Amino acid sequence: MGRAARLGGLLVLVGALVGLSAIPVGAVLRSGAQWSRRQRADLPAQLLEPPAAQLTRVYANDGRTLITTFYDEDRHDVTLGQIAPVMQQAIVAAEDTRFFEHGGVDLKGVARALASDARSGHAGQGASTITMQLVRNVLKEDPAERAAATADTPGRKLREIEYAVELEHRLTKQQILQNYLNIVYFGDGAYGVEAAARRIFGVTPARLDLAQAALIAGIVQSPDADNPVSGDKTAAEVRQGYVLDAMLKAGTITRAQHDRAAAEKLTYSGATQPNGCVDASGQADAWGFFCDYFERWWDGQAQFGATKAAREDALRRGGYNVVTTLDPDVQKVAAKQSRRVYGLGNKKTLPIAVVQPGTGQVLALAVNRVYGTAEKTGAGEKDGTGKKSTVNPLVSGGSGINGYPSGSTFKMFTMLAALEAGMPLSTDYDAPAKLVTEWPDNGPGNCDGRYCPGNDNPAWMDGHRTMWDAFGRSVNTYFVHLEEQVGPAAVVAMARRLGISFSSPSDAELAASPDSWGSFTLGVVDTTPLELASAYATVAADGIYCAPLPVAEIDGRKVTASCRQVLDPRIARAATDAARCPVGQQSAYGKCDGGTAEQVAGMFGGLDVAGKTGSTEDNRTETFVGFTPTMAAAGIANDPVDPSDGVGRGVESRVVTAVARTLRAAVGNATYAGFTPPSAAQAYGG
Template sequence: MFDRFLSGKASRLAVSGILAGAALAVFAFPAAGLYGLVLNRVTNFYNTAPDALNIPQNPQITTVYANDGKTLITKFYDERRHDVALNQISPYMQEAIVASEDARFYKHGGVDMRSVIRAFVSNGRGSNAQQGASTLTMQYVRNVLKEDPNLSPQRRVDATANNAGRKITEMRYATALDKKYSKKEILRRYLNIAYFGNGAYGIDAASRSYFSKTPGQLTLAEAALLAGIVQSPDVDNPAFGDRAAALSRRSYVLDSMARMKVVTPAQAAKAKNEPLHIKTSIEPNNCSAVPDQHNDWGFFCDYLTQWWTNQPAFGQTEQDRKDALKEGGYTIVTSLDPKTQAAALSQSLGVYGYGSPMALPLAVVQPGTGRIAAMAVNRHYSLEENPGKVGYPNSTAQLIGGNGGIQGYPAGSTFKMFTMLAALEDGKPLSTQFNSPAKLQTKWYANGSASCNGYWCPGNDNPSWMDGPRTMWNGFGRSVNTYFVWLEQQIGPEKAVAMAQRLGITFRAPADADLAGVKAINWGAFTLGVADTTPLDLANAYATLGADGRYCDPLPVLSIKDAHGREVSAANPNCRTAVSPDIARAAADAGRCPVGEQSAFGMCDGGTAPEVGSILAGRPIAGKTGSTENNATETFVGVTPQLAAAAIAADPDNPSDLAGEGVSSSVNSAVANTLATALKGQPVVNFQAPSAAIAGGSG
């Protein structure tokens, strides 16, 4: 409305009339009459087209903490800014900004007509010292307009244009604001929006940036320095600009404060003599700025941003959500447990060091919530260039959770769990028996070395230990390929594939996604873990067993509060019943066999990872190993009722590299030791036994 009002011949004449009338009045009327005339004319001008100022929320810093709500992980922002209440700002700062910018702030109604007339007369007579007459309220209006994201770029440029139209706009809005808000509220808003140089928007960022302290801790000298630089924040910047100019402006502000009698002349003199002590600090910004000693946290942070951009609560589009993260002023308490993270990183580095092309990504999640306690890998989360143009030791690739080009790694026999769950759901008991041969001719056509008579013909890795009559218990414990391929053939591979998807396995590789579609009915090799997955997906899938069949989406947060302190519901777990409790308990019971523990029915007779049970001594655990052909990858996933964890040894840059060769036991131990450390001091929680019916069946 106001743009239309200011545009056109009539508005230009109106503005010119005000200023011309004031010019004539300078010579024709005494001061009091002049003031009244100009005030009357400007008031009439305002009243012709009243308009309210739209005040959007200032962009705010989003702060991200570990699960204790205190340990800082990083911050996100476009503008370094955090609004604070007036009682959190030093009284010296409040007085200093008034003395510096608007000594009559508490006496005028948003527009100081004395200053307007003085500036007009001075500027009109060609004075060398141009005067602006902008009050704090008018300056606040200018800042709001130039930063309002709802305005067009041209409108934001016009907010700082050096013309009468801009000044009149500020005057109109300032008068309205002075009626709407108290002086204290206008002062608070101004201090939170003003730019102080050095990338600091608002007094909180300024005090932290220049003095590494909160605005409530500012001394008289520090407050005067900051108040003095707002007119020219880049030139008079005491950190990187003209220090002499900054000190000169500080003296000006102190003298003004003394004239206003808010400080004594002695206080002002003492503050003038204080040396300039600048203690700059830089706020971390985004995932590459996590603390140097914890750069491994960057992978968790990266997953957090990935999760955030998929949450409708933060905006309609992905870009809206990214903007909300950088401007919304959220307080995010994540699920990252520094103790568990440190243990996971230590265990990963114990298998492969930072200098190895091989990687051991490891994830830890909480059953029943999906909350992620740790995401570690033997890489530095860093944008630094690697020597020799290899992919290590620095990387920002999401090696643990996938996406961004990372499709995952084949996890071998860990996928037998999905076949077992599907078979249990299909009505087959744990005692389902099959005389497993060394090689099994299936019904799926194949050729080459893996075929028998034109059909796919998988075999057992260790026939003398694996062949013979097997049930789900010892078939799983000994990882008998031919048993599980046979079992999958009985129910149909499509049911095993669907079960994996139900438990959160995402097929990121296009070839896997294609097979998981209409071709799943012929994907006989699925149960042997030929599809790519990630440690996070795998750990979270197995966590379903620890939660009695409830699957929860992976969740990197404990709580989220917006800039007003309101809880955001996106932080709540998103869970559903994936399988019945009895089926989950049955699968967990069979999962006791691979790790050297005993099932509730005493049916385990050997496992592929007996060291795991020893490491977790006295604490129930279920799990599964997984080796791919020629040990290209090596996997272990373990689950307790309180935590689940998975690790996959792989070469992220070369899938044909035999990353898992010789490290099977080390990978098993890495996961087990991580869980042992994370659970230390927590009560022992037992798995519940499945029903006799699902264990032995009706026969």
Template structure:
């Protein structure tokens, strides 16, 4: 360091002479002026180092993993780079890069006097343009030019060949070596250098060319990579000149022999090795999920939508995307490949991948909102489809969670859950009775349709023989009695039913639905029959809140997010709140056992629309089926205390294309099989019975009919 402080005037003049030989424009300047710039530049006080030189703001790829923390779903990046400590780089790689770029790296103080003299002599003798850039100076240049915040114009200016730029590099290099150790600078250089073929940093380069970690590089491989940094765009052996890459490899090996780090015979053997590349690419974005798991892209796509809504990652969507693609995050998701595999296999039994209809299915964990799977009988791909086939068999349209052109699908009688919850909350117990007729004329005004009686909404029961007559919430929910729930909606108020659905996470993506929810909820009687559009994810999340005894959690795709420094992000944890009284939720769960062949704690179930599910599953279960008008869509949602699954059959491109009633039984198999496989080996948990005040009419405490 003393030598750095005592650089004499002669060395300053020599350095300035080197600078004069570096730029054509500078060469035309009067020599005295050039030398004057050099003297002034290097004799000024030590500069204050930019913080970026100690902690480079390099763009690093973010990686997305399944819930095991090891199964890679995909990556997101603008530059394929991930930083690694020097301890995870093979010693031969460290030696090779020093031999190739700066053989006196461990001897000089940041600016190599011998190299400067050599370059100055060559520049004066034959007009060549040797730069004498040390590895430290190259690191400084790469950091200053590689700031992700720079525009392309700013980046070009940071790398242009000028006297002032070169002086700045030298002065920063000298100052940097007073602050960082040689190994710290070497590690920084290895992580920031460009090695060609889209690989930034030694870790990405090792994977790109040899499909291995940098710690496993051989001598020949390390020499090849070290030789690339001089001309990465032309010497790239994958896309450029493989012969040039081999010549550079030989040069690096010779330098290693000259410095005594490698024996001549060992270097000769490495030179004789053929170019044994094993190229691999790092997946980038959701369309690059593993080819054999093309269905994973729908979860990935929904993850990016979720990320874009998180203010912790930026003020705008663009900022959040830049953060994702440059921030080097390690994201462990809630995605369960085994559950996804089961769900995908089941929905493809309902409809083939190129069927015009779909059966999107979502799996959600109650109490956390973590999404384990999003399955649909499509490939998440931008590949071309046959003429006239918009979303099949390939699509990047989010068919499960909504977005793009998808506002959702009508979920039919599954929305009766919100009416029941609103009624229980209003003080009407489960045994609230009503003699349900085949048709009921309500006070709600309607503009048309088959359920129109003189301008009033007048729904009918689907099966008069099995539904008409005296009903309570238990058997009305189990048998899906439309007229009972129309009457119950009148009693509790349609606006309270709509508000209940919103409280449990139902989003109104369709403009007409959003307008009615905001301005016409009081008169939206048909809402109880699921005439609004929803998604399997919203529906599974709502029913999961009932399973979790009233604790609704915003659906989340992540278990953990850590930044490039290993620090946890502030976003991603469960976002939960108690939206229902615990006993109200228990009451709704008790009645929801009726549709799926289970029995309520009060032994009040008497028939259901999916009565085989309990026996097939072999554990307590609750749920609901739903059919939209004319069987345009069919829906099944089921839940245990540990898991909720929702599946909807629909035509996403033509809502007028009815799926038919027969598909409902196949959806029951979908949700039942997913629950069975996902819960295999898990303890059998029962629902907690509601208190009598929620279940039964108590004189003086509850009102009923």
């Protein structure tokens, strides 16, 4: 029977049931032909390829370890070949026994349903074939179609009929069945058979046995009431019996199979899919902070939508498979080392970030906190005032978190600016205990209205210094003098080139007019461990800055960082040579003479390593950033709630050790080539 004839027959049937029999049959058939032509043109495209919301899965860098999922609806489409045959047979027996025989509409069922509707005065749900149900479920996904798709009217039923008949001519029965099994709701937040199998029995749909399949198929009629996990377990098992009986009657199973399935004792998993960063795996190792950074990165990517709201919608409905850069082993070490310095309940924190030079890939973002909203105080801490849980991005910054001053680590930017200005590493200066500068200062401790910083340990720091030993011993007056020579504007610009964002409004204001910013080289600017690790990774990568990147692949497509050459490689190599002094190694020219983190060298054996410590005024923060040719890591000990509450000098060595051990874990057991020595011109000029 052709489409026009079939639709005409349906119209005759409908007319008879609703009092339209006075219309001549020929007119009805002509109407059916016109209807058929209209539907071929007007069939909504989404009925052919249902755009149902899909959950996005986010994995660690191995592509297998699940970090979390994001979804509005827990649904993941599968092919018919990934669904057990007994599941396919069960859903047909439960919902549409004549599915493989009719053309989208079961005329006998429609006649019964419409007669009932005419008597009751409203449209019911009976006689809906799998194809008609597919039409309704797909249209419900479209906000513009939702009202019409759920309207309790004969018109809604007629539209389902016309679309179902046309759909049967566009798709195969197998395509229709596959689409139906992927879109139908099974209760307890499970959309589609993949989510139902996973949530109810903890298996994939391919592994469902007959008893499990019959129970899942029976849920569709009343998904929330009959779901055995969130609803009535007894009702679910009654429906399972109905489906098994229907399958037996249809001849798809034998009596023996029926009886074995009916007697099978089922165990319900009830396992829900994690949703968002609060539900992220690795709670013990604070994976949620990395997850949060990933989500904020996603929100900034224009390819996922024109607005932040559109990008969030894409993340929760787009069905992406994302492989991130998170290394669970490195993250574990970073979290362990942070919590060795400060426990979970301590109000002070040690956020640690690990970045790969040359790629920008972020391997770890750890801190002594649990990522979450529940506040727990006092556990194991003497003062009992600390939070265990937070969703503040303490490692990466953002959402109003600007970071923390990192002290003398900013001397790196002054050294780079000086090298770029043509000053060699051998540039010498007789550094005094206190230096009266050219810059005006009306704050406390000024010298006749001039900025005059001093050395923290004059006996060890004062005297004739070069960049090598001044960087190793962290001599304030040497680097402030060097900043005078090149100008604060050049140093600020260097920091910007290496990724320092100046996200604090007060820092941004000073950076806009930096000519008198004499204290800049002493690290008074708020930054984050992630920014700092990325800046030093630039030096490690011969001057190539890569924006920090938390993603390696999306749906199998490689994602690469935005990288650019911001330093002459010769400048970067010279700075690296001086940066070996603080960690207890020797420069290529044998000019290191003392360092503030000399224990680091022993942790790396014969492998090259470099870095810098940083202490702020009154030891409010203590920082260490270290790098090798292959990895960079940074950590800043601080009080994130009360910056005036200093961490104290005593924690410096522990911070250095924690970050260095994290860096060593990130490097791994493989050997790597050492740093490239600077040229003689960079070392001595000429």
